[in-house]
Amino acid sequence: ARESGGRSKIAVFSRNDKVDAVGSCVGMKGSRVQAVVNELHGEKIDIVNWSETSSEFVSRALAPAKISSLRFNESTGEVLAIVEDDQLSLAIGREGQNVRLASKLTGWKIGLMTVRDAERRDRLESKLQMDISEMYGVTPRISQKLKGIGILTVQKLHKTPIEELLLIEGIGPKIAEKLKATASETMEELNRALEELIVKERESEAAEETPLFDEEVFGSEEEKKEEEAPLTEADLFKDLDAKPSEEDEEESDADGPEDETAGDEDEAADEETAGDDEGAPGAEDEEAAGGERAEPGDEEDIERPEPDARESEEPAGAVENEETDVDEDESDDTKQQ
Known part of the structure; x- marks a missing residue:
């Protein structure tokens, strides 16, 4: 059986039991069959042993697929070849070429079916x-x-x-x-x-x-059970401690502008107080300079007031002026005496 330019199937037989018919055609390391393949421009050749038994011959013709069982219908010249699921594609061949050549070679109309489908059909046929x-x-x-x-x-x-x-x-x-x-x-x-x-x-x-959901996306139940850890009281109430409630957030948002306004008023009051403190030393200097001069005998009895905290903050120029005025008054009193 041959499909020109594609593939050929040849059945060979030897009358001498000591001679391997297929090995003789193939030759040493495939030299004989390779020479024929080269002459046919790469056409593939399958060589199988011929047999008088129809079951053996059909099984060999469907090689390289492994046949599980065969069901013959001699009245119609049909045979059903039952194979495993992984052998079905090999039995069919490329574009059905393998099963077509096997049918031509054996003279039987060959049908293919998987073991699962055959069992299902038998069960339903019995009903x-x-x-x-x-x-x-x-x-x-x-x-x-x-x-x-x-x-x-x-x-x-x-x-x-x-x-x-x-x-x-x-x-x-x-x-x-x-x-x-x-x-x-x-x-x-x-x-x-x-x-x-x-x-x-x-x-x-x-x-x-077919599952209803993709197990890879949602994960299996066993993986979820392993990932889930037992909950404790700290886990249950940590959200209450860490995050304020919505009502607290609303109150804080409402109180925010008032707090800012109060802060601005406090800052303004502090600035006014600081301004008054700075102006006070100048007024005291004027009173000290323009006041009555102390008598010479009373200089020792005059007790100078301790410098106030605010006076310590007076500018350096004002302190120097005050000391200069005091020295001038003392020199005038000395001259008069």
Whole structure:
């Protein structure tokens, strides 16, 4: 079997048990097959062992995929290959090339199905089994004759070749053809119902597997339990100590302008007091300079007042002027004496 420019599948056989047919075609380190590949401009070649057993031959033709089981329908020339989920893509091949070449090579029409889908189909088919007596057009006499040769269900009748039906006593060509036609129509209806059940079951499984929320964003419950630490009284009341309530914040905002106004008034009053303190020393100097002069004998009895705290803050020039005036008065008194 070959698809020109793409891939070819070749089945080989050796009559001598000591000769490896595939190894002989491949050659040492693939030298023989590589020469053919080069001549075909890179076309890939698969070489498999031929077998008289259909199951072995089909399994080898579908290589490199590993086949779990095969179900043959000789009446239609079809075979269903059941594989694991991870082998399905290998059995199909690129754009279905592998399964097409295997079908050409073996002469069987090959279908592929995963193990999970096969089990689901078998389970649902068992629920849709219809007794042969329930099929339209089957009389009790014909039903008894069909059951006598092992045809108990409509599904079994559909798979039975018409030649076997003709061997039954009392069933002629016309009756056999009607039975096969009715069985085919009934199977079409059952297959539609089966496909609907399979679709519904797949949808329900997909809904169960799909989470409502992204676990990576919200995290699992176990991680949350590990992260959450036990709460204490300090944790519960720390917000009350650290942050004032909304009412306190509103009161502080309302009292803020009044406090600022009071602060401005206090500053103005302090400035006026400081101005009065600075002007007081000048007035005392004038009184000291323009007052009556003390008598010479009374100089010793005059007690000078201690300097006031405010006088210590007087300017240096005012103190010097006062001392100069006192010295001049003493010199005048001395001259008069």
